[in-house]
Structure formats: structure tokens, C-alpha cells
Amino acid sequence: MKQGEFVIFVVRCIYFISQEKYIGGKNMICVSAKRSMNHAVKARRVLSVAGIPCEIVNLDSSVTKRGCAFGVSFPCDMTEKVQNILRRYDLDYGEIIGK
């Protein structure tokens, strides 16, 4: 492997590792916010206010079985707290992916 190819290989590895969290990696899970972006934004806001690190992510259509959808990712160890908060705000937390 030439030096240039090796550099590209390393960069791609770093990229894929960093993306792992978005597809249900070891440290993060996704919360389906009822598939709507509007609900995802709402969920992200209430979780952020509660101090939970989270972000909106695209969910793959193979995951949802219904086509494009959105989720909110957050640390796995906060799942119960997240569910309680979303329930309190009447937000369906849907399927928890990556548990």
C-alpha cells in the first residue's frame, strides 16, 4: 500500500468509527421521534433542556421499515430518564434502537 493510499484508508476508518454512533453504536442509542422531523425537534429540545446530550439523526429506511425517518440519539445509560421525559411531554419515544 502506498503512503497516500494508507492515509486515505486511515481517514476513512476514522470516519466510519465516528459514524458508528449514528447507527446504534456501543455508546449511543437512537430514539424514534414518531418519524416526523417536527417531533424530533421537539424531543431534542426537551431533552436538551433536561441536560441530556442529544442530536437529531437520520434513521435508515431498513431500520424503520416505513421509509425515511428521524431519531434523537442520546447516551444509552440515560434511556430510562429519556423515556420518562418524553412521556411527560406526551412524546411517543417509539422504538429504542441500539440498546
Added chain:
Amino acid sequence: MKDIIYFDNAATTFPKPPSVIEEMSKCMRESCGNPGRGSHPLALAASEILYDCRETAATMFDAESPDNVVFVQNTTHALNLSIKAYIPKGAHVLISDMEHNAVLRPLEEMKRRGCITYDVFPTQGNSSQVLSGIVRRIRDNTSAVVCTLASNICQRRVPSGEIGKLCRDRGILFVADGAQAAGHRRISMKDEGIDVLCVPGHKGLFGPQGIGMMITSVKRLGETMIEGGSGTDSLSMFMPEYLPDRFEAGTVNTPGVAGLLAGMKFVSEIRSECIGAIEKELWYRLYSKMYGDRRFVIYGDRSPSSVVLINKKGRTPTEVSGFLAERGICTRSGLHCAPLAHKTIGTGEYGGVRISFGVFNTMKEVDILCDALFRA
């Protein structure tokens, strides 16, 4: 552009607050991704703008939730959607005698197709007279009252709170056309019993043209009027079964929403009540100058509002409005897309000259207008 005095705020408000222009420009420069179509930074920024606007609208109009705020093109779009989504085939509908073509035409078209029937109730008189006019016309299959909260041609307003209560007691849908009321006075969907509120972005809310809202509290799933991409549930052949996605096929006008949001913040800062008070002061100025002058007819009730309809004897409305336009004074003549309302107040043949105030008008401008009218 030469000096303009703008009294056509019922058609669209002008000028717009600088914040509206700034926010639209900022959106176009920095955050105009496609909302709800991905999770990259620009798409997310656009989605956040949409959510902010829904949240602000839900608070302003006392709606149940930001989810209930559906973005549409304008009030006409919102009214068409409300009527076609929620009024079932075979239903009977009641409308007021002050309706705009945005209500009249979709209902007349549905009637022509044999889908519905409708009757018109009078708005002349006090609240109990208006209510009894509605009650007398209710049939077993009456499913909706669709009416304007404030006329677009004169001062007349309907007792919306009482109509809302009547509709709620009888299980009838109340669809309110807020084109001339939103931003001019406080509207509470909950207090006034409004099931669906249709509002424009570009009038009293000071947003740009091309954006409006249908705010619904109807629980049942409505029929869609337009189908297409929603960014979610894309494997389904049908529109999503949740709001607002169900009624928002295709890309939403994000810069328009950014402008509308800024406009609503502007209205919230000044407060609708204060805007209404300024417009009333302008009305008093005009009325005090013209009252008693036999060359003019002032139509409608003698109650102050942002809209005044006049005619000058011996001149057509178009001649008067044209005379004013030559002097840089903007008014609107004709039937104002509301032939039914003009017929109701007796101006069905030619219409009239509509003078509609805005929060940026001044007393001096009213004086200049009156002087020009006397010379017209």
C-alpha cells in the same frame, strides 16, 4: 421610488419590519437547507426555524400544540384545505354574508359537484341576532360554520366567541378566516371555540407573501388536498397520519417561514392590542375629518377598525383610487374579491374605495389622504 403613502394594508402590509427582511436574508444565506429532508446542519437549521415558527404561532393563537400548525401558501390555501379536509360529502355548511371568495368559491364548487349544500347567515345586528340567524339555519346535517372573524371591506366583525360556543355545543366544526383579524387583535382558539384557524403571513403578521398557516385542533384525520413527499414514511403510498406532515407535501417555504416568525415576534413585542389601538386612532382621525361631508358615503358600522370603505358621489371607486394613486397614495378600489360582502352592505355594483390602516401609518398621512379625497 417616489414618496408613497400606503393605505392598502388589508391587501398586504407594507412596509415590513426590518427584522423580517433581515431574518429572511439570514435564512437564505446561512440556513436554507430543506427542512425535514435530512439531518445535515443546513436541513436541521431549517427544521429548527419551522419548529420555532410553529411554537410561536401556537402560543400566539392559543393552539393545542406546535404540531397543529400547518404551513400553507396563504389564507385561501388554508381555507380550501380546511373545507376539503374536514367537511364530509353530503354535509350542510353555514357561512356569513361577509365572506371573501376564498370561502365562497370552494364551497360553491363543492356544491356544483353535488358534494355539499350551504346557506348564508346575516351578520347585521347584535350578537344574539347573529346567533339566532345561525340557529334558524342549522339542519340535521350541518357540519360546519365557516366565517370571517373580521371583514376585509369594512369594520364588521362577527361574535366569534359566541359562534364558537354554539358550534361546540352542537358538535359543529367552526372554521375561522382570520385574514383580517390576525395581528390586529388577540385571537384565542381555545377561548373562542375555533376548531380551525386560517391566517395569512403577509398581512397583520407582517411576514412575506407566499406563506400562511392552517392551525387545526380537529382530532380526526382529515382528507389530504395535495399529496407528495413529506420527508418521512416514504415507503407508504399515502401521506403520514400525523400532523403537520399530513398536510405539508413538498418543500415548505423556509425563508417565508423565517420572515413570518420575525413578523410574529414583531407583533408580540408591540402586542396586537396596541396595534389595534393605533389603527383605531387613525380611523378616528379619518372619520372626524370626513363625517358629515355629504360628498362621501362611509359604509359599515360606526365602530373603529383598520378598514374603512368609502365612495365619493359622482365618481366611481376606480376613479377615486386612481386619483389617489397618481399622488402616491395607495388604496384599493372595486369588489376586493368579496362580492357577497359588497352585496350585503349595498355596494355590490361598483364596490368602493378601501382605506386600510397599518401600524406604520401616521396622522399626517391621514390628513394628506383626506385632503386628496376632498379634491378627487
